[in-house]
Amino acid sequence: MSEPRSAPTVGQVVLGRRLQDLREAAGLKREEAAKVLRVAPATVRRMEMAEVTLKIPYLQLLLSAYGVDEEETEAFVSLAEEANKPGWWQRFHDILPNWFSMHVSLEGAASLIRSYEPHFVPGLLQTEAYARDVMRSGAVGQTRPEDIEGHVALRLQRQELLHRADSPRLWVVMDETVLRRPVGDTALMRAQIDHLLEMGELPHVTVQVSPFASGPHPGTYGPFVLFRFPMPELPDMVYSEYLTGAVYLDARAEVATHLEVMDRMAAHAATAHRTKEILRDLRKEL
Numbered sequence: 001m002s003e004p005r006s007a008p009t010v011g012q013v014v015l016g017r018r019l020q021d022l023r024e025a026a027g028l029k030r031e032e033a034a035k036v037l038r039v040a041p042a043t044v045r046r047m048e049m050a051e052v053t054l055k056i057p058y059l060q061l062l063l064s065a066y067g068v069d070e071e072e073t074e075a076f077v078s079l080a081e082e083a084n085k086p087g088w089w090q091r092f093h094d095i096l097p098n099w100f101s102m103h104v105s106l107e108g109a110a111s112l113i114r115s116y117e118p119h120f121v122p123g124l125l126q127t128e129a130y131a132r133d134v135m136r137s138g139a140v141g142q143t144r145p146e147d148i149e150g151h152v153a154l155r156l157q158r159q160e161l162l163h164r165a166d167s168p169r170l171w172v173v174m175d176e177t178v179l180r181r182p183v184g185d186t187a188l189m190r191a192q193i194d195h196l197l198e199m200g201e202l203p204h205v206t207v208q209v210s211p212f213a214s215g216p217h218p219g220t221y222g223p224f225v226l227f228r229f230p231m232p233e234l235p236d237m238v239y240s241e242y243l244t245g246a247v248y249l250d251a252r253a254e255v256a257t258h259l260e261v262m263d264r265m266a267a268h269a270a271t272a273h274r275t276k277e278i279l280r281d282l283r284k285e286l
Contacts, residue, residue, distance in 0.1 A: 008050035008102065010109035011083025014233045015076070016050040019062065023048075026066040036065045054080045088157070095150040099245045103225070104154075106237060106248075108161055110168045112228035114262050116219045118175040120183070121192060123155050124162060125172065125199055125207070130192045131155045133184040162205065171206040173219070173265050179209065179282050186286045193283045197276060209278050210269040219265045226258055 008016075023033055023044075030048075034041040037058055044062075046052045059080055063073045087105055096104070107113060107124075115122045120134055135148040161167055182189060200207040210217060225239040238249040238258045249255060270278055 008105065009083050009085075009087050010105050010229070010231075010234065011079065012050040012054060014231055015054060015080055015083055016048045017233055018076070019054075019059075020048040022063070022066045022068060028066070033062060033065065036061055053084055056080060092150060092154045095147050096154065097245075102248060103239050103246065104158060106227045106229075106239070107158065107168075109229055109231075109234075110227040111230045112169045112171070112226075114171045114173075114226040114228075115223075116173045116225075116262060116265060117223050118177060118220070119181070119223065121174065121178055121196065122172050124159055124170060125196060125205075126155060126159075127188075127192050127195045128152060128156060129188050130183055130195075133188065137183075162199070162202070167204055169204045169206075171208075171266070173208045173210060173262070173269050176209055176211050176278075179279070190283055190286050193279050193286075197279050200272065200276060200279075206272050207275055208266060208269040208272055209275045210265065211278065214268060214270075217265050217268045218261045224258060226255070226262055 023030070030041040030044045033044045037043065043052075047054060047058065056077055059077060060073065063076060068076070087101075087108070113124075115124075120126075121130060123131070126134070132148065132152050135151050162170060179189075179193070183192070196207055199205050223241060227237045227239065229236075235250050235252070236255045236259070238255055240247050240249065249258070269275075
């Protein structure tokens with residue numbers, strides 16, 4: 001049986017979808033593909049859903065059964081070997097929940113990340129001190145000092161993607177509550193606001209605040225993140241977190257609804273320019 005692992009890489013997700021497309025183009029059901037491998041149909045489903053590592057011998061048998069020529073098979077296998085390499089975040093496996101590993105993988109491969117956050121500054125924009133204080137509050141369900149430091153280190157490494165030459169565009173909408181809720185002491189909050197102002201100057205980062213005065217908006221159900229990718233095989237995805245886990249949505253109707261809500265919230269919130277004024281005013285109040 002193919003080996004399970006904590007979370008798939010984006011490459012495995014893309015190849016899994018491609019494998020499903022090839023099977024369907026060949027007119028085969030999962031049950032028929034499973035007979036080729038002499039495994040249960042669930043194994044084929046898990047390969048297509050990127051729930052297991054793509055075993056090369058299995059791939060070669062399936063691609064042959066699907067009528068894929070030798071050149072494309074070699075290219076597919078080469079991509080699978082690369083995709084099967086563990087992501088950098090897997091060294092944090094002792095503290096990283098399985099349901100969040102996929103988020104880190106998607107984050108690193110996205111060309112656009114749009115985030116709505118009603119509670120805390122989004123992780124990609126947190127200072128080290130702010131992140132540590134949030135962790136100490138038990139926000140990730142772990143309060144051991146060594147676990148907290150591990151989560152902080154992971155968060156800081158995730159932020160490096162915003163300083164890559166090919167960094168994604170980050171577009172964040174935060175409720176004013178985020179800035180009014182004190183995290184740590186006054187100096188910590190001032191430093192966090194300064195960091196938001198600094199990051200907002202980057203050409204690929206947009207920060208918007210939704211002020212109290214603007215009233216209710218359609219995103220008040222909870223935080224979510226929308227990912228868009230440069231690979232045409234990978235559709236937009238939405239990440240929505242709850243207390244003990246998360247869901248990843250890629251159904252077209254669900255993603256379209258979240259995208260519409262995100263667009264409405266961005267139009268409803270203060271502009272990026274006005275947000276900078278709000279941040280400066282809030283800093284003066286501290």
